Amino acid sequence: MFYARINKVKVFNNREGFLGIFNRYAELRIYSYAAGSSYDAPSVVPALTLSDLMDLPDEAARRQKLLDAVLAEANRLAQSYSLEINRVKDNQTLLFGEAGMVIYQSAAIPDRLDIQLWVIESDEDVRNFAVDADKILESDAFKGLVATVETALTVTNPLVSGAIAVGGVVVSMLKKKLLANKDDLVGYWQESLNRSEHYPHGARDRQDVYDTTGNILIDYTLFGFENEI
Numbered sequence: 001m002f003y004a005r006i007n008k009v010k011v012f013n014n015r016e017g018f019l020g021i022f023n024r025y026a027e028l029r030i031y032s033y034a035a036g037s038s039y040d041a042p043s044v045v046p047a048l049t050l051s052d053l054m055d056l057p058d059e060a061a062r063r064q065k066l067l068d069a070v071l072a073e074a075n076r077l078a079q080s081y082s083l084e085i086n087r088v089k090d091n092q093t094l095l096f097g098e099a100g101m102v103i104y105q106s107a108a109i110p111d112r113l114d115i116q117l118w119v120i121e122s123d124e125d126v127r128n129f130a131v132d133a134d135k136i137l138e139s140d141a142f143k144g145l146v147a148t149v150e151t152a153l154t155v156t157n158p159l160v161s162g163a164i165a166v167g168g169v170v171v172s173m174l175k176k177k178l179l180a181n182k183d184d185l186v187g188y189w190q191e192s193l194n195r196s197e198h199y200p201h202g203a204r205d206r207q208d209v210y211d212t213t214g215n216i217l218i219d220y221t222l223f224g225f226e227n228e229i
Helices: 059-078 133-138 140-153 167-180
Strands: 002-011 026-037 081-088 092-095 101-106 112-121 184-194 204-210 216-224
Touching: 002 026, 002 112, 002 184, 026 059, 026 101, 059 133, 059 140, 059 167, 081 092, 101 112, 112 216, 133 140, 133 167, 140 167, 167 184, 184 216
Parallel strands: none
Antiparallel strands: 002 092, 002 101, 002 216, 026 081, 026 112, 112 184, 204 216
């Protein structure tokens, strides 16, 4: 069995209050989702690779394939595990009990593990996050992704096995959504781990890991064991 869990999250600024003068309470929502895969057992959510696009007839078909992947990733975020925590103040540490908050588990230790964690100060549930396909097509993040793919396909003998980072487009779109809703992104953390480098024996324990915003610290643990015959 294998488990990935969040043990603790410290929030420096809850994004509530006026100019940091008043330390008001905030309602936070934590969204997390993780995907693990093994060399002989791919992830439940297959990663889109360059090889999936090489045989398509033209750029329009490849753009549609990329759009479908972005929409699928956004939907996966909306359906991911969430936890609502009320009355959170600045510089507060959120604890999840002795067992922690399990965000991924599997029967076998995965060879790869990708994790995303969002902490949002929100008056509107992000499950209502509806991604507009037309807005995705017009976004700079999506146009950049298409350009990167088209350039990669012009290279002689391109690397076709690497996953295409459609998650970056979703991150960009969600940030715009939060801004439009006057909701605040408290923190965003992402890890892409592989067993050979990060948890060769199935275990990893880290404390005080900064997220990409520098506003939250995360303690997390990976724990796995394999039954011997």
